[in-house]
Amino acid sequence: MSESKAISSSLKARNDLAFLSLLTPVMLFVSGVVLSIEYEGILYWIGQLLLSFFFLQTFILVHECGHLSFFKTRSINTLMGHLFGFLSFIPYYSWQQMHNLHHRWTGWRDKDPTTESTVSPSSSTTKNSIINIAWKLGIPLFYLSYKLSNYWNLFKIKRFLTPKKYQKVKTQIGMYVVLYAVLFYFFWEFIVQIFSLAFVISLLWKELVIMTQHGHIEIPISNNKQVKPITYLEQVKYTRSFYVHEILAKYFLFNFNLHEAHHAHPAIPAYKLSAIHLEKPRKPTFFYWLYRAKRMQGVDYIFKTSKHTGELF
Structure with missing residues (x-):
């Protein structure tokens, strides 16, 4: 991101802090695997829960590496981004390209490739009922749709990228598929026993986090008119942060909950975001957002905004 030239040196990425941040996911992974292998009953389920938090963190970390701002070194961001992307089932390069477009077009709901499908609900009563x-019920349908449509759907990706970038996306998606196939062929039973349930649980955590960020916010629609990207600072009003205990935010969410600060300064690494003060109230808390959002119908939360429902968070 070009913004990196403008930020204070105290807020720039540092490799030592980045690697130090990885202690939490390493501990979650090791303890989760040990408990899942060695024990049954409640300890097995605790292991699965720990692994589900690990998979949530891999999703957050592929996001950070995609900005090339988590580590100081570009090559390390790319290498670790592929690792976290692979663990999250998100091809790193397609994530990076589509997510950059998200930051470019946040504030125009139909121009942002990650929100264009939320402009209007389906005309199908059956589909809306399923949503x-x-x-x-907490079935992560939205997150699955978000991930598959934005980062695996080559037909959609082709609309947004240059031929050169699109070819690179196709190549890397193909490599991911081959690697997944090889691992599942040789280690199927181990993967299913130790990781499959934890990964499914993690989908729920990922959906809840994703749905806080831009859902049910009044965001303009360009209606195919010529519009310009909105500046990072102006994007803040089209994003939402949520708040939890500082320890949880720092060590488990890597400040991913501070989404307003992230959109205002996307080149600042996650472990520095808490130093950004936007002079906005620290609300909502996560559980306040969850209570209010889950009281609504899914189609209302996803496809409507506060302008239609009067529901503010």
Whole structure:
């Protein structure tokens, strides 16, 4: 990101802090695997829960590496981004390209490739009923749709990228598929026993985090008119942060909950975001957002905004 030239040296990425941040996911992974292998009953389930938090963190970390701002060194960001992307089932390069477009077009709901599908609900009563049921029951339908449509769907990706970048996306997606196939062929039973349940649980955590960030916010629609990207600082009003205990935010979410600060300064690494003060109230808390959002129908939360429902968070 070009913004990196403008930020204070005290807020720039540092390799030592970045690697230090990885202690938490390493501990979650090791303890989760040991408990899942060695024990049954409650300890097995604790292991699965720890692994589910690990998978949530891999998603957050591929986001950070995609900005090339988590580590100071570009090559390390790329290398670790592929590792975290692989663990998250998100091809790193397609994530990076589509997510950069998200930051470019935040503030125009139909121009942002990650929100264009939320402009209007389906005309199908059946589909809308499925969305509402999934939302109420905590089935991560939105996150799965978000991930598959934005980072695996080559037909969609082709609309947004140059031929050269699109070819690179195709190549890397193909490499990911081959690697997944090899691992599942040789280690199928181990993967299913130790990781599959934890990964499924992590989908719920990922959906809840993703849905806080831009959902049910009044965001302009360009209606195919010629518009310019909105500046980073102006994007803040089209994003939402949520707040939890500082220890949880720092060590488990890597400040990923501070989404307003992230959009205002996307080149600042996650472990420095808490130093950014936007003179906004520290709300909502996560559980306040969860209570209010889950009271709504899924189609209302996803496809409507506060302008339609009057629901503010």
